[in-house]
Amino acid sequence: MAISDVQEYTHLTDEEVEQLGRELDAVRAEIEESRGDSDAAYINRLIRIQRYLAVAGRITLLVGTQGRRTRVPAAVAGATLLGLHKILENMEIGHNVMHGQWDWMNDPEIHSSNWEWDTAQPAEQWKHSHNYVHHQFTNVLGYDNDIGYGVLRMAREQKWSPANLGQPVYNALLATLFQWGVALHDLDIERIRKGEKDPKEMKRQLRQILRKGRNQVLKDYVVYPALAGKQWRTVLVANATSNLMRNLWSYMIIFCGHFPDGAMHFTEEEIEDETRAEWYLRQMLGSANFTGGPLLHVMSGNLGFQIEHHLFPDLPSNRYAEISVRVRELCEKYDLPYTTGPLHRQYGQALRTIMKLSLPNKMTSSDQPEPPTPSRDRKRKTDAERPPRRKELGGWMRSAS
Amino acid sequence: MAATISWERFRGAGAKLTTPLHPDDYLRLINPLWSQRELRGRIEEVRPETDDAATLVIRPGWGWRYDHKPGQYVGIGVQVDGRFQWRSYSVSSPPRRDGRTITITVRAMPEGKLSSHLVNGLAPGTIVRLALPEGDFVLPEPPPAKMLFLVGGSGVTPVMAMLRTLDRRARADSTAMPDVVMHYSSPTPERMIFRDELDRLEREHEHLTVHRLHTDTEGMLDLADLDHICPDWRERETYACGPAPMLDGITEHFEQAGLGEHLHLERFSLELGGDGGEGGTITFRTSGKSVEVDGATTVLEAGEEAGVGMPYGCRMGICHTCTLTLVSGTVRDLRNGEEFNQPNEQVQTCVTAAVGECTLDI
Numbered sequence: 035m036a037i038s039d040v041q042e043y044t045h046l047t048d049e050e051v052e053q054l055g056r057e058l059d060a061v062r063a064e065i066e067e068s069r070g071d072s073d074a075a076y077i078n079r080l081i082r083i084q085r086y087l088a089v090a091g092r093i094t095l096l097v098g099t100q101g102r103r104t105r106v107p108a109a110v111a112g113a114t115l116l117g118l119h120k121i122l123e124n125m126e127i128g129h130n131v132m133h134g135q136w137d138w139m140n141d142p143e144i145h146s147s148n149w150e151w152d153t154a155q156p157a158e159q160w161k162h163s164h165n166y167v168h169h170q171f172t173n174v175l176g177y178d179n180d181i182g183y184g185v186l187r188m189a190r191e192q193k194w195s196p197a198n199l200g201q202p203v204y205n206a207l208l209a210t211l212f213q214w215g216v217a218l219h220d221l222d223i224e225r226i227r228k229g230e231k232d233p234k235e236m237k238r239q240l241r242q243i244l245r246k247g248r249n250q251v252l253k254d255y256v257v258y259p260a261l262a263g264k265q266w267r268t269v270l271v272a273n274a275t276s277n278l279m280r281n282l283w284s285y286m287i288i289f290c291g292h293f294p295d296g297a298m299h300f301t302e303e304e305i306e307d308e309t310r311a312e313w314y315l316r317q318m319l320g321s322a323n324f325t326g327g328p329l330l331h332v333m334s335g336n337l338g339f340q341i342e343h344h345l346f347p348d349l350p351s352n353r354y355a356e357i358s359v360r361v362r363e364l365c366e367k368y369d370l371p372y373t374t375g376p377l378h379r380q381y382g383q384a385l386r387t388i389m390k391l392s393l394p395n396k397m398t399s400s401d402q403p404e405p406p407t408p409s410r411d412r413k414r415k416t417d418a419e420r421p422p423r424r425k426e427l428g429g430w431m432r433s434a435s
Numbered sequence: 436m437a438a439t440i441s442w443e444r445f446r447g448a449g450a451k452l453t454t455p456l457h458p459d460d461y462l463r464l465i466n467p468l469w470s471q472r473e474l475r476g477r478i479e480e481v482r483p484e485t486d487d488a489a490t491l492v493i494r495p496g497w498g499w500r501y502d503h504k505p506g507q508y509v510g511i512g513v514q515v516d517g518r519f520q521w522r523s524y525s526v527s528s529p530p531r532r533d534g535r536t537i538t539i540t541v542r543a544m545p546e547g548k549l550s551s552h553l554v555n556g557l558a559p560g561t562i563v564r565l566a567l568p569e570g571d572f573v574l575p576e577p578p579p580a581k582m583l584f585l586v587g588g589s590g591v592t593p594v595m596a597m598l599r600t601l602d603r604r605a606r607a608d609s610t611a612m613p614d615v616v617m618h619y620s621s622p623t624p625e626r627m628i629f630r631d632e633l634d635r636l637e638r639e640h641e642h643l644t645v646h647r648l649h650t651d652t653e654g655m656l657d658l659a660d661l662d663h664i665c666p667d668w669r670e671r672e673t674y675a676c677g678p679a680p681m682l683d684g685i686t687e688h689f690e691q692a693g694l695g696e697h698l699h700l701e702r703f704s705l706e707l708g709g710d711g712g713e714g715g716t717i718t719f720r721t722s723g724k725s726v727e728v729d730g731a732t733t734v735l736e737a738g739e740e741a742g743v744g745m746p747y748g749c750r751m752g753i754c755h756t757c758t759l760t761l762v763s764g765t766v767r768d769l770r771n772g773e774e775f776n777q778p779n780e781q782v783q784t785c786v787t788a789a790v791g792e793c794t795l796d797i
Contacts, residue, residue: 069517070516070517071514071516071517072517073517074514074517074518075517082464085456085460085461085464086464088461089461089464092452134722134744137744137746138517138518138744139514139517139518139519140518140519140520140746140747140748140756141473141514141519142473142746142756143460143472143473145746146721146744146797147721147746147759147760147796147797150455150456151455152455152456158721158796161721162720162721165721165722166721166723170723246455249451249454249455250454250455252451252454253451253452253454257451257452258452348744
């Protein structure tokens, strides 16, 4: 069931929704106020670590593979280092910098306006398809292209077609080639299919993707292998492996953001005249977290705090953990669901949905949970429960007469 | 020149290995000065000049050219509470092509968070950001035969660069320094920056005369006294630098004497002249925000008002930190009226205003 009115779904009154909005605004203001040296040190340290990983990975592969005995261990270690570098760069650094999370530092080297990330998708297109389309219209059917990325059917409201039978295969392909799927994302396959895309714009975007993609491919599959001389094949395979590592990992993390059970979809009626507070509410209902330790959160770009990220996409990611405590409290206070669980369960649910929805609706059942019911103490009080109304007639009666 | 080209080519080839980053992004892991993505400098020494002023000796990194003209200023960006804050200061050292360092002299202003930080809080070894020298308040080439410097407080810094240049040349060629009269106002002798060096220069050069005025005890300079201090002031090229009221008074005095053309001023704030833009709607494409503005509001101010995280530096058109891509529309440079309207043109948001509708990529 897609939600057409979040307020009705959550049983909150107008006043309660606005109050929730104010409380979230207050959380935001507090974090903005407290950003400082330690946050700046965090992102700078992370960037340093990520670049050292890159250097270490490349050197291990170029030098280590030259000896017969060190060849295999060097290839494994090098591919792992490179994979970690790419994951860190794409998730905790690139994605978050491009959201403008670090713009407050006023450092042009770490700024959303000129960060270019280490993947085939040009930053400019990402900022449109992700920061604007996905974050503004989160989980609204027909608006948010991240519901299935134009290739998968991820909501029961999306019409089934026999082509969906291939979903398990498309899914596997998307996971393996995730970098390239993301690269084409802003082209908006849905609109191209419907013939709504401006051909000039499409050409410009394609040229941009081609240019960036070519540089990425040259680097990993031509230049570095060439530098390895006789061992070019080993380096090429190791580089491909590191790209695959990053692809599978980022695919899995991203599929845990909005596809586990409990992350709701919305119809376009919901976004009509939507207030800021209702937008917050939709972000909370449409996103899902996963649990884990600090290392897991860093390696997933703190997207395990997807709910917090969607509420405050441009607050520094290292603060999401502390924000999540506050958001959870608010969810309890207002009887709102807060979807979370261990990574394997969240991804398992997303995978199950992909499989289920490859079939027509009538052959499967919905896994979405029931709408929240207001707990007893928050329910509107009946007259019997309220303090007695004033019975006596006050002075205003006399003066009116 | 050939060496330069091959070096650039070498770096270009390096970029194939580091794309989408620049080789500099990795090289600066080895030495923080080995990057010219943003100009950098390392604080080598903080030399106290007076109780509240200090000279910073800065070793600039890659991409710096030591060919500033004496009198020009540079932008300096320092991270305070995680955030880069920018100010401009006159370079007080003379230009040297074989130079390794530059110096700026800073006075901690009351309420001036950054200037106090520069004077008191900057440890040697700190990496700062720099912006290339700018400014028209410079010693002409060749220097005029007769000059008058009218200086108040920390306004001495650009003039000091000029004096040091004249001094160095005189030594190198064993010639005499041109005829220079300097009038230097400072509240007290203790607060007089470069006091000792000026004494020394005055002793060494017979054509240099320095008048010192301690305004706390002797009062401000009355410009009518100029006839006594420097009877031939009308025949001199005059360079004035100091607080705004002082410069306003001097301007009036020189204009009344019909000598406006011979007066050169340095003000430490931006004056936006020009016609202004016409105003219009500015759209910030990536953040999906737009704002209606008048022709006097800079694109930077408009963005900040709309809640866009705009990059900024000096806010006076020197450091280029605020540069963004103009996707469509026209903006006008408020300093000179120049218009920019090429699609995807880079514009400095701190000194441009909208002319009709325009869209920026941020």
